[in-house]
Amino acid sequence: MLYVVTGPPASGKSSWITAHATPRDIVIDLDRIAVALTGPGAPQWNHDAIVQRVAQRARFAAIDEAVKHLDEVDVYLIHTMPGPKARARYRRLGARIVVVDPGEETVRERVRAMRSPAMDRVVTRWYREYRAAGPAPTRQASRQW
Template sequence: MTVGPPAVTRGAGTGEPPGNPPPTGATPQGHPTHPTPRRGTTPPRHPPRKEDTPMRYACPTPGCPTTAPTRTTRCEQCTRRNSRAHKITLVCGPPCSGKNTWVAKHAQPGDLIVDLDALYTAVNANPTRTDHDQPAALTPFAFDARDAITNRLLHGDHNLRAAWIIHSAPEAATRAEWKQRGANIVMITADQDTLTHRAQVQRPNQWGEHIQDWHRRYTLGHVDRTVTTG
């Protein structure tokens, strides 16, 4: 009968107690091992340490909920929006000052003009544009149309050469809001007698009251350019 080699008992000649398995993470010779990930799996990744996470700050644009890399820089979305806003000109001033006439001289084909009077005409079944007819029933629709166009202009992608916003904007806060967006502010004005005369000749009777109301509401604020007509 053939006799095989003698069985080796664990621990014999190694100094280990017989029958004890090797320590976890070590070979029988005592060397540390690294678990090999299964094929097709990704080794676990440790979360970044707090000191490795870049600091973020609130975007300085009013009302923006996103964060920015520094305290003084805008977030990426507001930066893109601000670059588009530099193509925008807010043309403000009292009624009958000549805002539409000034824009017509400077705008080019394909430019966007946001004019509340034009929107009233667009939604009116029988408009009388020369009288600046503004039926009260159409007011919410005209305002909603203006707000929708403005929102698309500021927040959507577009390839406009320029946009012109015709808005009386007597309050400095309104002009400051557009300036914060990067728009250029142009104030069109005329003396009181010229405004009143134009209203009497070109507009309905209530336009004289609109002119007085604009001057009552007017507050000083930033203007990039002032144009006097008349």
């Protein structure tokens, strides 16, 4: 099964995957890829443009290969804001879309505490586009409290 995990920055997408994926599953997370491609002490988020570009290319390659094995393993893919083309591809693959959203106030607090100020614009864009698109098939908080 392909799980496409969406949600605004700092919503808990990685935490949701940690709670659901098994060690045998494939997890494709741009932040984890970027950290894997950088040296010791590199930031967990807020990578520079070159690291982002290289990580993005690695992510595309990982997705292309992972979807060939959906009959053998589950694949968890973080995609914050999939566009129409990506959503159509995910539908063709029979993906389950999971929206992780603990609420805008919580997300903005987390972004202020953990991310760069530029991420606030991404949060604004995510909520604007999410509200315009209507509710997604599965919407959950990042953790069951």
